[in-house]
Amino acid sequence: MTETPQGKLHLLYLDDLAVGQTFVSAEASITEADILAFARAYDPQPFHLDPEAAKATLFGGLAASGWHTAGLTMRLNVEGGLPFAGGIVGLGGEVKWPRPTRAGDVLHVESRILEITPSRSKPDRGTVSVVCETRNQRGEVVQELKAKLMVLRRT
């Protein structure tokens, strides 16, 4: 069990997971100040930095950096969205941003297990493929991430 913003969670091992199993995270909101601060540090482009200048860009207004959406998705998954023993250790993934995250959006993550592969060489672990859809308050997908995670076995 672990303490998270959602309360106590049973932590899951590879052996507890099944293909098709789903998870839903808590919610996180994003403000204009959050978007600007992230952009200044990691993605300093007009459509992420300046609400006025952003209007004339293909985003048609201030949009969060896709990497900001990825960071918020990670936090939601770490804070109980994907309650895996050993934490969330990503080996890599495929990310898409079908529409931008905007100031005032409230995001959550819906995840589904796609594949479970016990390691042949390391009996204490395996890899799990999971698709994580990050949705806004209207249910629209702002990010799709297919991630390959290292998950511990119950030994």
Place this chain on the structure above:
Amino acid sequence: MTETPQGKLHLLYLDDLAVGQTFVSAEASITEADILAFARAYDPQPFHLDPEAAKATLFGGLAASGWHTAGLTMRLNVEGGLPFAGGIVGLGGEVKWPRPTRAGDVLHVESRILEITPSRSKPDRGTVSVVCETRNQRGEVVQELKAKLMVLRRT
């Protein structure tokens, strides 16, 4: 031309690019304080948050969140690594983290154009596939990103 930390850069349009063309970014260093601050906001796990606790994890010591490495890669590309007119607009990508980024690392990005596809429906733009290898001061790859970017045409 645009002002960047590397000086004035000629901005490139889709028509200026060729498959196989390479780009090298400037360098960015990462401190322990940077790693902890990013982790607190976006990836609060012991191996990113606590140098002592991290020793007992599979990282064997404090490691930056993969999403932090992704953010620094983006900043290096925005600040002249990929000098594209219209900026760096990612539609999505495939990311891998073959080894962790550590406190004290100095990163740079080496990018190569893989594919150039003018849009059939929108004559002012196209998509460019690019592979971006983020390397540390020993030349080791800490991130490989195959990204699909929207790039403007010279119209």
